[in-house]
Amino acid sequence: MRYCKNCGAAVDDAYSFCANCGAPMTNNKITASNARNLSRSGMETPPKRSKGAVIAACVSSGVVVIIMIALVIFVFSSDNRSRRHSSKDDDKAQETEAPEVNVPGELKFTAQSYEIEVNQETDMSKYLTCQGIDPANVVWSANSDQVIVGSNGRVVINDYSVNSVLTATDKDDPSITTNCAVATRSSQDDLVYRVQGLNGAHKEDVTSDQGVVSVASTAADDYNIDLTPQNKQPAKRSKKYKWDRKLFYTLEDVSQESDKDGKINSYRIEKKQFKNAKTGNQMEYEIYHNPETDVINKIVSIEHMDKILEITEYYFTDKGAVNFVFVHKDVNYVPDYAQISKKGERYLFHKDTLVNWRVVDDSGEHNYCYGNTEKKALSGHAGIKEYAKCSKERQNRFDEKEIQVLNAAYNTLNKVTSSEGVSSIRGYVNDQNGDAMDQASVKLQSTDSGSEVFQGNTNEEGYYEIYVPARKMSYEISFEKESYMPETLYHIDSDTDQIGIYQETISMAQQNENEYDCYLSFYDALNRDSDGYGMEQLENVDVKIRKGANNTDGETVYEMEHIDYSCTVNLQPGMYTIEMTRNQYMITYSSIFVSPVSENNIDIYATPKLGKDELRVVLTWGDTPRDLDSHLFVPASSEEDYHICYYKMSNSDYSTALDVDDTDGYGPETTSIYKLKRGQYKFYVADFTNCCQNQEESYEMSNSNATVRVYGKKGLLQTFFVPTNRPGVIWEVFEIRDGNVIPTQRYYDAIGNKTWWSSAK
Incomplete structure (x- = not known):
């Protein structure tokens, strides 16, 4: 607060003129006591002025006041604008100059517990949320030797009823970690889940009321194979390389007189089938394992292409390197190796490089080799041409074949070793007139566990097909339809060497409690009758009859001994298994269908016993x-x-x-x-x-x-x-x-x- 030197009135510091007398306040500093003294010393009684002077003074004072107010408003608003700009600049400065705050990273699984399939690769990384942490920086581990954990979070558990803790940890900061429970089902439950998955179920994850996530079945994806991904680049070529022929000529039975070849005949054969992801064609695989080391040395791929087969034979060294590939087409698959006269294309590899591409067609044999060393090794072959002397077009084709065939070979090897094979149980159901039975119930049961693993129906052609894992298992199927007699097909065995198990046709009779005459005749399967017509009839035969198809050891419904040549039995409608035994003959089993409209007779052939x-x-x-x-x-x-x-x-x-x-x-x-x-x-x-x-x-x-x-x-x-x-x-x-x-x-x-x-x- 200031005081006017002219009149002593109090003036706010923000004003430049005295509001009382209009005097300017510049350098006009006076204390309150001086202002009071000033007022007393002569300013208390101001001199008299004329009326005009007074009016003029008032007008002048009013104008001054208005000017002063305008100046105050201008100064105040300018000051506010300055402050606002200063505030914005300060905010920006704070934004740019504020110290960086480190937010701690976090790892967390989307659930606490997961249930996965046995021997099937599961990508657990998709169930892990990474906040502020690079997923590539996560270290994975498990507390069980039965759990195989990859660096990328892919998990395989190789046994049933395994419970383990899976842990994910930040590599740079081990204090940041999380875990979850992973478990596999019992053998019985895993089989059920797997079979259902192979037949179209469990396509999505399901979370139970207890929060356990049942991971979607991988069965559908496992059934596809893609040969085209270029996961492997050919190695650097060398003109010094040549094909090592030892593997091929040791495996295949090239010389009938030699004991050093034909080793393939003692190999264990595993069979798998997949669907070509690109063509949709069925692909069959025969996988040959060395009986001593279990190493895979040969894989035969058979792709069903309309009326022809494309057959590819891959040969691998003991270290898993591609050695030789033979591709050819045929209408039937017959046992034979890649003889030089056989049409097709051969690819000879050494250290992941193609050293010779051999084509045998109607025009003869053509060899396109890389380098003089392989050329010398081809002595005795026709149509030899070095890569360097080929046209640019042929060289490009050679390069394409190298990467294409090399990757097809390795993709095949990886697929057959990492994926469980798939087999199928298939057959037909007819009514008693031989017509297709539509919508008959088909229930597959595992006789190993006693559990039902699949339920479906026949189609309009009476056909059923059930996909199952290619494991050593035993099943039976029950068939039902309203107003028809139920039937059971027993002893359906699967194994790793079976990919398509065709069953005998099941016939279903309409419900009927009547009995019908059945005529059975017994013959020798090896020896003809003395008159030269037909087979020799057998006497002194024992017979057991059981209900159902292929029922070789169940409860009998009929037994008879010492039958000569033939017999008649009375049976209710349905399918039965007849067991015939005779001294010095093999036990023989045959199925018969009984109904009011069928012939109800059967000829059964037994073979004499065999030696070693x-x-x-x-x-x-x-x-x-x-x-x-x-x-x-x-x-x-x-x-x-x-x-x-x-x-x-x-x-x-x-x-x-x-x-x-x-x-x-x-x-x-x-x-x-x-x-x-x-x-x-x-x-x-x-x-x-x-x-x-x-x-x-x-x-x-x-x-x-x-x-x-x-x-x-x-x-x-x-x-x-x-x-x-x-x-x-x-x-x-x-x-x-x-x-x-x-x-x-x-x-x-x-x-x-x-x-x-x-x-x-």
């Missing part, structure tokens, strides 16, 4: 087609068609014979191996009738109830049923390796240029 290293194959079928033929390929030789059949009924070198050749329906056709030898045997059935008539898409053999039974010293080893309701004339049934019967079960509707299927009789 002996096998016998018995083929039977219905009345149409009239002539089915057995073809047994013996171990590889220089002749691609070297096998036992109707026009070459015996081979003394391989102790094999077609003992019985039937040409007028029903069978049997009986083929015997009297001394199993080292190598691969393969058994086919050909529809001779329709092959000769060029009716390659005939359904007759498929609907003939053709059945192949394989016997060994211990009795019945395997029974195979022809795939039903499929066009075709060639049935590839099984192969024998190292004395083991391995199912193949392929069906072909083309014979190509293979004349042995239909050579004149």
Whole structure:
């Protein structure tokens, strides 16, 4: 507060003029006491002024006051603007100059507990939230040796009923960590979950009321295979490289006189099937494991492409490196190695580089090799040309083939070793008139655990197909439909060497408690009758009958002993399994369907007992087609068609014979191996009738109830049923390796240029 020097009035510090007298306040500083003294000393009684002067003074004072007020408002507003700008600048300064605050990182799982499938890779990183932490900086671990944890959070648990703690930790700050529980189901529950997943269920995660996350099944993804990703780059080439031929010529049975080759025949075979992710075609794989080390040295890929097969044979060293690849096409898959005369493309690798690309086609043999060392090694081959001397177009094609085939080989190896194989149980259900049974209930039960693992229905063609893991398991199927007698199919066995298990056709009778006469006849499968017509009838036969199909050890509903030649039994409608035994003969099992409209009779063929290293194959079928033929390929030789059949009924070198050749329906056709030898045997059935008539898409053999039974010293080893309701004339049934019967079960509707299927009789 200031005081006017002129009049002594109090003036606010913000004003420049005295509001009382209008005097300027510049350097006009006076204390309150001086102001009072000033007032007393002569200013208390101001001199008199004229009226005009007074008016003028008032007007002048008013103008001054207005000016002063305007100045005050201007100064005040300017000061506020200055303050606002200063405040904004201060805020910006604070923003730029504020010290950086370190927010602590955090790791957290989306749930506390997870349930995953056994032996299936699960990506647990997608269940981890990382706040302020790079996911690549997370370290993963588990507190159980049964849990395999990858650096990227991918987890595999290799046993059932495992409970473990999974931990994720920041590598830079170990104090930042989190964990969750991971567990696998029991063997029984895991099988159920897996089978349901393979058949379309469990596509999404499900959280229980207790907060446990059941991770979605990986089964559908596991069924696909993609050969195209370029996960592997070829190594640097060298003109000094050449193909190492030792692996191929040791595995394959190239020389019949040598004991140093043909090692592949003693290998353990594992089979898997997938679907090509690009083409949608079915892919079958035969995986050959070294019997001593279990290392995979060969994989055969068979892609079903309409009427032809694209067959790719991959060879791998003991260290898992690609050595040789052979790609060719055929209408049937027959046992043979990559002989030089066989058309197709061969890729010879050394240290992940393509050293030779060999093409064999109608124009002959062509070799495109990289470097002079491989060129010298090709002495004796035709059409040799070095990479450097090829056209730019050919070089580009060589480069493309190298990366394409190399990655296809490694992608195949990775897939078959990391994914469990898939098999399928398939068949048909008919009514008592032989018509397709639509919407019949199909329930698959595991006989190992006693639990139901799948429930579905037949389609309008009466067909069912259930995908199951390719494990050593045993199942049975129950079939039901309203107003029909229920049926059960027993003893369905799966294993790692089976990918398609065709079952016998199930027939369902309408509900009926009446009994019907059934006529059973018993024959020798090896020896003909003394009159030369038909097979020798058997006497002194014992019979047991059980309810259901393939019921070989259940409760009997009928028993009879010492039957001569034939007998009649009374049975209610339904399917039954007949067990026939006789001294010095193998036990034989056959199915019969009884109904008011069926024939209710059956011919049963038994084979004499076998000794060590002996096998016998018995083929039977219905009345149409009239002539089915057995073809047994013996171990590889220089002749691609070297096998036992109707026009070459015996081979003394391989102790094999077609003992019985039937040409007028029903069978049997009986083929015997009297001394199993080292190598691969393969058994086919050909529809001779329709092959000769060029009716390659005939359904007759498929609907003939053709059945192949394989016997060994211990009795019945395997029974195979022809795939039903499929066009075709060639049935590839099984192969024998190292004395083991391995199912193949392929069906072909083309014979190509293979004349042995239909050579004149």
